Structures are given as C-alpha cells and as structure tokens.
C-alpha cells in the first residue's frame with residue numbers, strides 16, 4: 815500500500831532544477847480576478863473571487879474603499895469593472 819504523502823514529499827525534493835510545475839504558482843494563476851478601475855483614486859487594481867464563488871471582492875489600494883461584484887448568469891461578461 816502506497817502512501818500519497820510520501821509521493822508528494824519526493825516531488826518536493828525533486829522540484830529545484832526540474833521542469834515540474836510549481837503547484838502553488840499554478841493555483842495562484844488559476845484564481846479568478848477582475849480588473850477594477852477605482853474612480854475614487856484614479857487607480858487600477860485586481861480584485862479576487864471570494865471563497866464561496868458568489869462575488870468578486872476587494873478594496874481600493876489607496877483609500878481602502880471596498881467593492882463587491884456579484885457573480886450571476888445575468889452578470890456582465892466584461893472582465894473590467896469600474897468602481898465609482
């Protein structure tokens with residue numbers, strides 16, 4: 815009987831110098847995000863989908879104003895959102 819934990823351990827040791835994809839980086843890249851233009855501060859940033867997958871949530875990087883963009887079948891397919 816093989817232990818899955820043991821196999822993961824071996825991959826971790828072999829990762830440096832090998833073409834094996836970094837699992838952590840892959841997970842980060844796969845996290846959905848939305849580009850937001852913050853009209854309050856004339857700046858841009860990304861906001862990320864919450865754990866429930868029901869909305870994109872984030873804060874203005876300058877004034878910390880929060881925004882929530884709901885996800886639904888009638889929502890916009892635009893990947894660029896303006897927070898006023």
Ligand SMILES: [Zn+2]
Nearest residue numbers: 854855874877
């Ligand atoms: Zn702001």
